[in-house]
Amino acid sequence: MYNTSQVILRNADRLEKLETLVLNPPADPLLAQLALPVRSLTWDYSVFLALQQYQKNPVEFAVQPSARGPYDQALIFMSKAQAEFSLLWQQACAHVKPGSSVWIVGEKREGIHSAAKRLADAGVRLVKVDSARHCQLWQALAPENVSPPVLEDLYQSFEMPWADRKLTICSLPGVFGVGRLDEGTALLLEHMGEVPAGRVLDFGCGAGVIGACLKATQPKAEVHLVDIHAMALESARRTLAINDLSGEVYPSDGLGQVSGKFRAIYTNPPFHAGVKTDYRVTTQMIRDARDHLEQGGELRLVANAFLHYPELIQEVFGNCETLAQTSKFRVLRAVNGQGR
Numbered sequence: 001m002y003n004t005s006q007v008i009l010r011n012a013d014r015l016e017k018l019e020t021l022v023l024n025p026p027a028d029p030l031l032a033q034l035a036l037p038v039r040s041l042t043w044d045y046s047v048f049l050a051l052q053q054y055q056k057n058p059v060e061f062a063v064q065p066s067a068r069g070p071y072d073q074a075l076i077f078m079s080k081a082q083a084e085f086s087l088l089w090q091q092a093c094a095h096v097k098p099g100s101s102v103w104i105v106g107e108k109r110e111g112i113h114s115a116a117k118r119l120a121d122a123g124v125r126l127v128k129v130d131s132a133r134h135c136q137l138w139q140a141l142a143p144e145n146v147s148p149p150v151l152e153d154l155y156q157s158f159e160m161p162w163a164d165r166k167l168t169i170c171s172l173p174g175v176f177g178v179g180r181l182d183e184g185t186a187l188l189l190e191h192m193g194e195v196p197a198g199r200v201l202d203f204g205c206g207a208g209v210i211g212a213c214l215k216a217t218q219p220k221a222e223v224h225l226v227d228i229h230a231m232a233l234e235s236a237r238r239t240l241a242i243n244d245l246s247g248e249v250y251p252s253d254g255l256g257q258v259s260g261k262f263r264a265i266y267t268n269p270p271f272h273a274g275v276k277t278d279y280r281v282t283t284q285m286i287r288d289a290r291d292h293l294e295q296g297g298e299l300r301l302v303a304n305a306f307l308h309y310p311e312l313i314q315e316v317f318g319n320c321e322t323l324a325q326t327s328k329f330r331v332l333r334a335v336n337g338q339g340r
């Protein structure tokens with residue numbers, strides 16, 4: 001069980017048996033053990049899948065809770081991204097009854113202490129009720145009359161020139177590369193080659209910049225965009241819509257929820273999980289990619305130049321070409337069925 005969950009368990013008697021909105025819970029059996037009437041919301045599809053196994057309580061994978069409540073209390077599991085935490089706080093306060101408690105638990109290294117201080121500076125009444133397992137638990141009094149966040153107001157966008165037109169890329173808080181084109185993504189886009197008609201996949205789509213460029217380049221492509229994060233998927237949908245482009249946007253943990261074969265997979269894959277560097281998702285995606293590519297279909301990937309993906313791609317595909325290299329990034333290409 002996660003440290004934050006252990007701290008909640010130690011304090012279970014404080015939470016009472018009140019109807020609780022839980023935001024951003026970890027993927028462990030805590031909520032089932034607490035035996036509270038809870039509805040939880042996660043932005044992480046892997047957590048959503050895990051929680052469905054652990055508990056019978058309703059869990060939603062969405063940007064905002066669909067049921068307004070009001071709840072008797074809320075419990076927030078800290079997010080280290082400040083913009084995400086602000087959104088969680090606003091959502092919690094908007095969905096509880098006036099004068100209710102909002103519990104906040106988080107690891108010290110995720111910045112729980114500074115988050116609590118920022119709330120106190122903003123006039124929120126809160127007290128620290130426990131400190132253990134490198135975590136803190138705070139009890140805050142929800143301010144009255146807080147409205148749920150309006151997504152429209154939260155988008156940041158930027159324009160980029162692409163194939164004789166301009167594309168507008170829209171991102172919600174916490175989405176990778178918010179408000180600007182990432183340098184690695186830009187390098188991949190420069191070396192996108194000829195985009196095939198037929199099914200193509202943007203894996204780890206973020207705000208949907210790669211998928212939008214694919215569709216704008218090749219209108220006959222059936223573009224699929226997948227990501228694990230609800231904010232990313234919502235942003236990608238908006239990016240496509242605002243540019244009058246079509247595409248299938250859906251959640252997937254790795255390639256787990258992706259079915260069928262593709263002409264090509266394009267990706268600037270993830271290298272972080274929470275506060276840690278983590279190559280497991282990308283390593284697994286590279287291993288699974290061959291099964292999702294047609295014969296002659298290709299994987300095109302940009303990654304930090306120091307990562308050992310060329311060796312892995314060579315092992316899996318029997319070929320790996322470096323299409324471009326800078327001091328920071330490398331664009332790699334592998335073809336299914338070549339060199340095997």
Ligand SMILES: C[S@@+](CC[C@H](N)C(=O)[O-])C[C@H]1O[C@@H](n2cnc3c(N)ncnc32)[C@H](O)[C@@H]1O
Pocket residue numbers: 176177182185203204205206207208209210226227228229232252253254255267268269270271281
């Ligand atoms: C480096 S970002 C690239 C975003 C976007 N394609 C771009 O180029 O701006 C990697 C993306 O992978 C997503 N991601 C992380 N873990 C994932 C997983 N297990 N399955 C699918 N997507 C994941 C992240 O949410 C993030 O949006």
